[in-house]
Amino acid sequence: MQRSDFCIAGAGIIGLSLALELNRRGASVTVLDQADPLSEASTAAAGMLAANDPDNPTALQPLSDLSAALYPAYLALLERLSGIPVPFQTSTTLQAIESTHPLFPQALSPTAATALLPQLNPHGRSFLHLHEHSVDPGQLAPALLAAVQSTTIDLRTHTPVHTVRSTTTATQIDTAAGTLTATSYIDCSGAWAISQDPNPRHPVTPKKGQLCYIALPEAAPLHLVVRTHEVYIAPRTTGPHAGQAIIGATVEDCGFDTNVHPDDIARLFAAAVSLVPSLAAAPILESWAGLRPATPDRLPLIGPRPNHPHQFLATGHYRNGILLAPATAQLMAQILCHETCSIDPTPYSPARN
Ligand SMILES: Cc1cc2nc3c(=O)[nH]c(=O)nc-3n(C[C@H](O)[C@H](O)[C@H](O)COP(=O)(O)OP(=O)(O)OC[C@H]3O[C@@H](n4cnc5c(N)ncnc54)[C@H](O)[C@@H]3O)c2cc1C
Numbered sequence: 609m610q611r612s613d614f615c616i617a618g619a620g621i622i623g624l625s626l627a628l629e630l631n632r633r634g635a636s637v638t639v640l641d642q643a644d645p646l647s648e649a650s651t652a653a654a655g656m657l658a659a660n661d662p663d664n665p666t667a668l669q670p671l672s673d674l675s676a677a678l679y680p681a682y683l684a685l686l687e688r689l690s691g692i693p694v695p696f697q698t699s700t701t702l703q704a705i706e707s708t709h710p711l712f713p714q715a716l717s718p719t720a721a722t723a724l725l726p727q728l729n730p731h732g733r734s735f736l737h738l739h740e741h742s743v744d745p746g747q748l749a750p751a752l753l754a755a756v757q758s759t760t761i762d763l764r765t766h767t768p769v770h771t772v773r774s775t776t777t778a779t780q781i782d783t784a785a786g787t788l789t790a791t792s793y794i795d796c797s798g799a800w801a802i803s804q805d806p807n808p809r810h811p812v813t814p815k816k817g818q819l820c821y822i823a824l825p826e827a828a829p830l831h832l833v834v835r836t837h838e839v840y841i842a843p844r845t846t847g848p849h850a851g852q853a854i855i856g857a858t859v860e861d862c863g864f865d866t867n868v869h870p871d872d873i874a875r876l877f878a879a880a881v882s883l884v885p886s887l888a889a890a891p892i893l894e895s896w897a898g899l900r901p902a903t904p905d906r907l908p909l910i911g912p913r914p915n916h917p918h919q920f921l922a923t924g925h926y927r928n929g930i931l932l933a934p935a936t937a938q939l940m941a942q943i944l945c946h947e948t949c950s951i952d953p954t955p956y957s958p959a960r961n
Pocket residue numbers: 617618619620621622623640641642643644645646647648649650651652653654655656657658767768769770796797798799800801816817818819856857897898899900901922923924925926927928929930931932
């Protein structure tokens with residue numbers, strides 16, 4: 609029976625980024641996906657690297673800061689392996705903030721915010737001016753996939769994992785195409801994670817998000833992300849979607865349904881137009897939905913799976929999996945290879961209370 613050091617379930621941005629980190633350390637890695645690689649949340653996403661979103665849980669900050677710092681090197685690695693550059697689309701964000709938030713003293717007045725973005729109607733709100741990047745996941749995905757394919761990583765698509773059994777020395781992974789053996793198994797299956805665990809400490813559930821692409825008016829291009837608690841507008845400034853912007857996104861509990869509802873897209877569009885009225889005549893080009901992997905405390909699960917020796921989790925990245933991929937891959941690889949961790953992994957431990 610074929611045996612690898614590490615078997616990863618899920619070829620989304622988390623599973624493939626982890627595979628690259630482990631491969632760089634000389635380990636043999638198999639990645640299994642039930643469908644095509646990067647066909648779920650990782651390509652549905654808007655691509656904001658929202659490390660300083662005031663809606664993020666406080667305990668996410670160290671992982672967010674690490675990942676934002678790792679991003680340039682991560683994109684450079686993908687380009688070196690794949691030959692495909694992935695440019696940052698934007699480098700700042702205007703983020704609406706409530707007067708009760710601790711960061712409110714750093715906010716711009718409504719007048720200062722409109723000086724930065726004349727198209728903005730702040731409705732009397734204050735905004736943070738965040739130095740935050742965004743990427744186009746539609747550009748990142750082919751670079752990440754080509755990077756993986758340039759290595760010895762064994763990527764098997766249309767191969768769902770059915771069951772996983774650990775002995776004292778190894779893990780057996782039953783798939784639709786037979787059984788594999790690995791020293792360790794890492795569940796990176798996004799919103800589908802732990803579906804075999806009847807009583808997980810931190811259940812992962814799908815949170816649906818609908819969003820759309822609009823064509824930006826030529827007379828009023830956008831060069832920064834505008835975000836409120838209700839809606840965001842993330843412009844594309846380079847690449848195949850240059851001159852367009854993503855408007856997102858709903859947050860819904862409806863299982864694994866990914867149908868798009870025109871009424872919901874119309875509501876998002878109206879919220880965006882209220883914020884940036886010059887978008888009123890912008891045509892909607894395309895709309896879609898994806899499933900965010902959410903945990904009850906909105907923190908990811910990175911580390912050993914409780915009571916399951918040789919099994920690990922790297923999932924639950926909810927609204928920030930594009931941002932958190934480089935740091936998650938580094939931290940998980942450090943845990944798996946018994947190295948010193950770049951940051952304290954305790955807040956993200958699947959065994960946390
Ligand atoms: C609408 C929307 C907007 C978003 N915007 C942003 C954003 O702006 N910035 C940001 O940082 N994040 C954003 N996110 C969140 C981000 O997309 C996710 O957190 C991230 O993509 C999760 O990556 P993943 O690899 O864990 O999951 P996925 O990309 O969903 O990959 C999981 C993979 O596991 C596979 N799988 C499932 N079950 C099995 C099985 N049994 N066997 C084998 N394979 C299996 C699936 O086929 C899938 O390919 C957004 C998400 C959505 C939906």
